[in-house]
Amino acid sequence: MSTAKANLSFFVVLLVFVTFGFIATILPWFGSIFWAVIFTVLFLPLHSRIYRMMPRFPNLAALITLILWIFLALIPLLLITAALVREINTFYELVRDGQFNIATYSNVIIDKMPDWMHNALGYFEITDLNDIQSKVQSSLANISRSAANQAVALGQNTVWFFAALGVMLYAMFFFFRDGAKLVERIKYTIPLTSEYRNTLFERFTTVIKATVKGNILVAIVQGTLGGIIFAFLGVQGAVLWGVIMAFLSLLPAIGSALIWFPVAVYFLATGAIFKGVILTLFGVFVIGLTDNVLRPILVGKSTKLPDWVILISTLGGLTVFGINGFVIGPLLAALFIVCWQLFAETLVENDANELRIKKAQTMERLKYKKPPTR
16 A cells, blocks of 8 residues: 555544544534524524624624624523423423313313214214323323423523523624634535535525525414414413414424414304404414415525425424424425435536537547548
């Protein structure tokens, strides 16, 4: 083996070793770094405007953007989290003490069902509703108990929470200040030609911005609207249901309707016609249309994923990556599609180039070919 090959082999082994070591080192802070990247992408247009006002002071521009993020996003998020923890504990106590019983609400709806619906349930052999109600109540108790335990654990791990928050703020400052340089360095290390490298990064940047903005902002808007209408109609735990609707809005087609539609049905069944009609109209024409109006503006038609891809990637992301998966799942799906599209375009372009070369060579041979002698 030559000296050059030996040096290269050793360097590759060393590179793999230090890369895995670095990943293992930052893995405990993955959540902080991940959300620092997400919030940086969301607030990058604001930082760009501030930086254009003071191009000679990048540190000050990054600091101002970070302070604005604290007031516009962090403080409201902490207030919502505090209210959410209180409502989770309250809801768990209601379920534990039997004051919130799913059978009470479902029986009201079942008694109001027309005969044809009862016949339909009998056709599908769904006659023992008490067993279904008990299973739903048991599942609801387990979910609320788990959520309450998580809320208590969050309060007990205050030091860890603020340490993770500090890492996120620290990372965001440098992402705002040095983000463009960091992207250029990463781009430079990719072993591709400049043409493919620029195309790849352009596609990746577009997809990442569109996916993050489309998913997170639409979820925030739908959850906020759902919480507001629930509070207006006097539904207990409006913050809790608003947060749940925000997460469910990531699921296409059904989304937040899994929460507001049963409540609207219950209002109509119990004679609260005004509340039921208001909630139905608001859910269909305000909450429901938010996705159809905002997502095309934020995502764009070229980067919009099919609904079934969003559904599967969101559920898979939540299973593999936990709470971070509702962003990571659709993001990986979008990058997967972009990579294969770019690969297919590259193959087609190479085939076209080879065809043009062969055609040119053929024409060249025909041009200089001597005519046959008679």
